[in-house]
Amino acid sequence: MSDVKVWLVGAGPGDPELLTLKAVRVLGQADVVLVDDLVNPAVLAHCPQARLVPVGKRGGCRSTPQAFIQRLMLRHARQGLRVVRLKGGDPGVFGRSGEEVAWLQAHGVACEVVNGITAGLAAATACGLPLTMRGITQGVTLVTGHTEHGDAPNWAALVAGGTTLLIYMGVAKLADIQAALLGAGMAADMPVALVEQASLPQQRQCQTTLSQLRDAARRFALRSPAILVVGRVVSLAQAEVLPEAEVAGHRTRAA
Ligand code: SAH
Numbered sequence: 429m430s431d432v433k434v435w436l437v438g439a440g441p442g443d444p445e446l447l448t449l450k451a452v453r454v455l456g457q458a459d460v461v462l463v464d465d466l467v468n469p470a471v472l473a474h475c476p477q478a479r480l481v482p483v484g485k486r487g488g489c490r491s492t493p494q495a496f497i498q499r500l501m502l503r504h505a506r507q508g509l510r511v512v513r514l515k516g517g518d519p520g521v522f523g524r525s526g527e528e529v530a531w532l533q534a535h536g537v538a539c540e541v542v543n544g545i546t547a548g549l550a551a552a553t554a555c556g557l558p559l560t561m562r563g564i565t566q567g568v569t570l571v572t573g574h575t576e577h578g579d580a581p582n583w584a585a586l587v588a589g590g591t592t593l594l595i596y597m598g599v600a601k602l603a604d605i606q607a608a609l610l611g612a613g614m615a616a617d618m619p620v621a622l623v624e625q626a627s628l629p630q631q632r633q634c635q636t637t638l639s640q641l642r643d644a645a646r647r648f649a650l651r652s653p654a655i656l657v658v659g660r661v662v663s664l665a666q667a668e669v670l671p672e673a674e675v676a677g678h679r680t681r682a683a
Pocket residue numbers: 441442466515516517518519520521522523545546547548551595596597598623624625626627628652653654655
């Protein structure tokens with residue numbers, strides 16, 4: 429392996445104070461930073477020396493193909509530049525780090541992944557919730573609600589497992605998720621928290637139940653990026669932190 433190297437760095441869920449010290453150090457040493465969607469621009473205060481290249485689908489670049497981003501990383505790294513690929517949350521959680529690391533290594537480029545706090549954890553904290561709780565649930569599962577090409581999660585297994593579910597990328601698929609969980613035998617009164625923009629000043633959150641999920645999200649005018657927290661631990665949230673969707677609904681005009 430050559431000494432050419434790329435860093436895949438987690439920018440965390442949004443609040444710049446949730447960055448790791450390692451992320452701050454690596455950003456401070458970068459020559460080029462490829463900035464993904466969902467990275468709070470405030471994080472870029474740690475790399476004023478670096479050239480910034482937006483590669484997010486919603487950001488400056490409408491839809492940068494994955495192959496192009498990978499070639500960009502490679503080209504800059506081979507020029508001897510210190511390349512950071514900055515991703516929202518943690519690079520290893522629905523962040524394509526697996527394919528990028530494999531691709532870079534196949535091209536003789538070393539890769540180091542720097543963890544970030546993943547959005548699901550920040551969503552739970554936003555609600556004042558523990559994700560596990562003795563006597564209530566023994567685990568937590570991170571799962572995507574965005575399913576294409578038939579690679580849907582095994583909802584029946586997830587329901588049977590009884591862990592708290594943190595559902596990413598679920599906003600556009602709420603009806604499908606609700607139907608799948610009910611169809612797999614999850615209780616209709618299972619508490620669900622909807623958390624939008626976790627850890628950012630624009631953060632909003634509300635509580636509902638599985639049977640009310642779709643209606644509640646409509647009243648709440650839920651928009652991406654958001655996490656669904658599904659599980660009995662949701663009922664432990666403080667009422668003022670996590671109002672019922674019916675109460676929260678009046679705050680939104682689009683409902
Ligand atoms: N690597 C990221 C996840 C990328 S997938 C991480 O570890 O957090 C993108 C999804 O993450 C969004 O659709 C949304 O479900 C979730 N997400 C990212 N940032 C979020 C935030 N601040 N609040 C709520 N959800 C967020």
